[in-house]
Every structure is written in structure tokens, then in C-alpha cells.
Amino acid sequence: MIRASHIDMIKTIPWSKTDTIIKNTPNEITKGIISRTATLRHWVRQAYFPCPNEQLQQIIKNRDQQFLNLVRDTVFNQPSCPYLKLLRHVGCEFNDVQDMVNNNGLEGALHQLAEAGVWVSHDEMKGREPVRRGSAVFHFKDSDFDNPIILPQFFNATSGSSGPRTRVGISLKHYEEQLLHTSLSSVFNSISNAETGLWLPPSEWAFSRLLRFARLGFVPARWFSQVPLRPPITPIKTLIRLLGFKVVLHTCQVPVPWPILVESTKPSPVADWLCSVLRIGRGAVLVTYPSSAVRLCLWSEKKGMTLKGTVLIVAGESISRVNRETIEKSGAVCLPLFGTTESGESAEACLCAISPDDMHIYSHKFALIGRNLNFGTENGEKALLFTSLGTASPKIFLNAETGDVGIIEERACGCPWGDLGYNTHVRNVWSYAKLTAEGMTLPGSSIFRILEEDMPSILGGSPGDYQLVLEPDSAGLNNYLLSINPSVGFLDTDNTREIFIKALVSRKASSALTADFLRRAGQLHVVRRQPIVQSGGKSLPVMFLRERIDPILNKNKET
Numbered sequence: 001m002i003r004a005s006h007i008d009m010i011k012t013i014p015w016s017k018t019d020t021i022i023k024n025t026p027n028e029i030t031k032g033i034i035s036r037t038a039t040l041r042h043w044v045r046q047a048y049f050p051c052p053n054e055q056l057q058q059i060i061k062n063r064d065q066q067f068l069n070l071v072r073d074t075v076f077n078q079p080s081c082p083y084l085k086l087l088r089h090v091g092c093e094f095n096d097v098q099d100m101v102n103n104n105g106l107e108g109a110l111h112q113l114a115e116a117g118v119w120v121s122h123d124e125m126k127g128r129e130p131v132r133r134g135s136a137v138f139h140f141k142d143s144d145f146d147n148p149i150i151l152p153q154f155f156n157a158t159s160g161s162s163g164p165r166t167r168v169g170i171s172l173k174h175y176e177e178q179l180l181h182t183s184l185s186s187v188f189n190s191i192s193n194a195e196t197g198l199w200l201p202p203s204e205w206a207f208s209r210l211l212r213f214a215r216l217g218f219v220p221a222r223w224f225s226q227v228p229l230r231p232p233i234t235p236i237k238t239l240i241r242l243l244g245f246k247v248v249l250h251t252c253q254v255p256v257p258w259p260i261l262v263e264s265t266k267p268s269p270v271a272d273w274l275c276s277v278l279r280i281g282r283g284a285v286l287v288t289y290p291s292s293a294v295r296l297c298l299w300s301e302k303k304g305m306t307l308k309g310t311v312l313i314v315a316g317e318s319i320s321r322v323n324r325e326t327i328e329k330s331g332a333v334c335l336p337l338f339g340t341t342e343s344g345e346s347a348e349a350c351l352c353a354i355s356p357d358d359m360h361i362y363s364h365k366f367a368l369i370g371r372n373l374n375f376g377t378e379n380g381e382k383a384l385l386f387t388s389l390g391t392a393s394p395k396i397f398l399n400a401e402t403g404d405v406g407i408i409e410e411r412a413c414g415c416p417w418g419d420l421g422y423n424t425h426v427r428n429v430w431s432y433a434k435l436t437a438e439g440m441t442l443p444g445s446s447i448f449r450i451l452e453e454d455m456p457s458i459l460g461g462s463p464g465d466y467q468l469v470l471e472p473d474s475a476g477l478n479n480y481l482l483s484i485n486p487s488v489g490f491l492d493t494d495n496t497r498e499i500f501i502k503a504l505v506s507r508k509a510s511s512a513l514t515a516d517f518l519r520r521a522g523q524l525h526v527v528r529r530q531p532i533v534q535s536g537g538k539s540l541p542v543m544f545l546r547e548r549i550d551p552i553l554n555k556n557k558e559t
Ligand SMILES: [Zn+2]
Pocket: 349, 350, 351, 352, 353, 360, 413, 414, 415, 416, 417, 418
């Protein structure tokens, strides 16, 4: 039964009275922990009342004003805000932004701002590169982009996959805002009564999903992790946070399972659990990476098991046609999501999808525009620039790149999301800032330098002779192919692979785990072939392919 709107509920929840920033002295730390524990307990115990459709449609209609309110509070009222410096650099004050929105709509205004130079790249937002706009140079830190109107209750770290880990402050308000789409999704996909599970390492996404599921009344029954829960593979801070959540939720009679190690290559415990749920006539939901989902489905097919009745919520890696077909062949429903640690989930599968990862942007929380890249892509994808509309996003996004590209479309699709007014779709999404396969990620910026500088200097040849290609195999699992122009001459495959892996660790020490994975799992294949040239005539050191190039891969693979 609907008794309160989403917005009213947010206003009435008293977290602001108990919001606590981490203190320095032992006494204050203890007080902070007690306060945060009480807040979390209070939050989890409350009933959640979904937003009525009419009010949700009203929220979407009011997004222009929502943006203006947020930009006033988090940008123009914050003298140290990086976006304010970019706006002032182009002579833009709040009234100007207001006029742009009124005259051209929100997305039109964002395009105008981006063209004027008011946007930040993924590396600029991480503080890894200065922001250069015309003759002006700005030096920002990652923390400069923190949302100034929240007081974080928790601190988590980004995966560190595309560079050094950065700290992200999380407020329970952030989870609260995401409950809206989580609850809508559970209705649209008929999973409100399903048994849920996670197959993810402890991460911000796993914690967020776990808490939201718990709040909506379907606590995950199983938690599997692809990596062992021991340092340094799982950081000690993450283990402490995991233990804290488990204890607090236990006191709320929410029995959160402890993650059990199930490597992605050995999915039988996950399949057994799903089948035990399906056997008693219940639906099942599993949140995991696309590659893990594919391995699960392949394993089930091999054993003659059907996963009909299962919904696989997948994110964290790009989803190819073969990925999706392999998942759906098992009988399971594939539900792709998109999100970042800094913004939370921001897009979800269209139920009348026209491509494997056709997703609806959560338009009540985000605006999305595309920016032309300085390199070509297979299908004309553009860099995705997100702008926050929700008040509790850990970072403020104003035309901020996430390091991903995709195709953005306004389209009426006829699915329940579209009927509610979520008409912005994004598809063909892949990350140029980080290349992810099997849940392991290579940092794009380091890879560029390794391929353009390190490999030619060690093995010969020149920049352009080396490409790293993320390419699906016949089952849809992404493989890293280190592709080398035959003109470089004979190379020993194992030695070449090892040189690449050592260069990766040398460039980025935190890639040690990924390097170890590449060695153990044999995920990095060395092939000899001419560099792939894109439709625009350019040949990039890093390529993402949605389809496998069979003949070249098989014929020219060096042994
Ligand atoms: Zn749709």
C-alpha cells in the first residue's frame, strides 16, 4: 500500500540528526561508531513505501528545477567547487545557467556548458590530470568533487582499477535514493518474492545491494565471492566494514550471510543453490558480473540444468551479444545495470531491449549527454557525461565523464520504464578508462603507455605495432589479446606475455592482483596480426570488440 512519496520520506528520515563524520580521538571514534550503528539500525528497520507513479512522473517532470536547485546549493554556494571555477572561467553565473535551462531544456543547457568547457574527464575528476581549458589550468583533487551537502556515514574506496584507489564518503541517503529504482525494478521484473543472492567480492556495490535488499524485505540468502576474504586481496578496512554490517544487521534480525569463496571458474556451488531454490518453485535473483553469469550458465548447460526462473542482475563489465545469448540460453533472464562507486546505479535494462545492453537512465537522478571522443569507435559511441540530480550522490557530477562510452538515444520503447517517462536509453556501453574481463580490470591510461612506450623499447617495433584487444570468445567471455604486428619479428609468446605483465605492475603497483590473475587464469593471449584499423582510419592501442575475429585470431596465434 502506498502511504508516502519518496520525496516526503526522504525529508522525514532523521539521519541528519545522527550523521557523523569519522573523528580522530579514540573516544570520538567510539562515539562515531555507536552513532553510525544506531543510524544504520534505524534505517534498515523502517518500512519502505514505494513512490506512486503519478508522483514519480512529477519528479521526472521537475528535473530541470531539481538540477537548478542542486547546482545552486552544491556549486554556486560552494566557493571552492571545481565546477564553479570552470563556470566562472567562461563567465557563467547561476542566472545564466537558469536561462540556458529555461530556453533549451536541461540536456540542451548541459550541451552548451560542455561546449564552453564546463565538463571534466575521468582522470581530471580523479585529480590525476590538471584541467586545461583554453589558457587556463586548474589543479583539482578528487576530494574537491565530494558532495558538500551530505555528511558521510561510511567511507569506501573505489576499486582502484583505473588508477590509485580514491576514498568515497557514503551517506545512507544515497542508498535511500536508490531504493526507488530498486523497488520499481523488483516489481517490473516480478522478483519481489524471489530469493536473492550475491556473487560478488565485498565492494560498495555489494554492500549497497545488500542493504537495499534488506530494507525491501528480501535479505540475500547466499553471498558468494570470486576472491578470498583475506588481505591484501580483500583490504582489511573492507573486512572490518563487512563484519560491522553483519553484526549491526544481526541485531536488527537481518541475518546477512558471510561471503563464501566461489571462484568464477568453478560455479557449481552457485548453480546448486539456484537449483535448490528453483526446485521448490521460488524465483531466484543473483547479482554478479556478466563473465561470472556466463560461466554459471555454461556450467549449468553442461550439467543439463535449467536456470528458468532466475534473474541475473549483471554489471561491472560490458555485455556483448554472445554474453547475453549464453545467459538467456540457460533459461535465466539477463538484467544489465550500469553504475559507478561515486554515483551509485544509474541505468537499468530496458524490458523491450533492442541491443544486449539497452538500458534506461534513471532520469529522476541523472542527466546524460555524450561528448565526441578524440578517437573513433566501432559504432559512433560517445563519451558519457553524467550530471547528478539526486541530492545524496557521493560526488557531484556536472558533465562528468565516467570513463565509459555508449550510444545515447531518446526513444519510446513500450516497457514499464518507458511508460513512466524514462525515455533516455544508453547502449553499447564500454569503458575506455578501464578494461574489464572476469571482474579483473586493467587501467586504460597505464596500458596506453605500456603499449606505446614500454613494449617497443623492449621488444622492438614502434608505437602502433602493439594493441591490447578485449575480445569475446565463442561463449561471450571477454579475453585480453595482446596483439603484435608481425613486422616486429619473431617473439617468444611466454616471454612477451611476462614482459607485458611486469610492465603493468611496474606502471601501477596496485595491479599486482590483476597480474597474478592474468598469469594464473591464462586470460592474456599473445596473437600476431596487423593492427585493427577503425572505420575512421585510426588504429588505437586499446580496442574493445563486440564480436570475435575468428580467422585472424586462430591462424596467426603464435605458439
Ligand atoms: Zn524500455
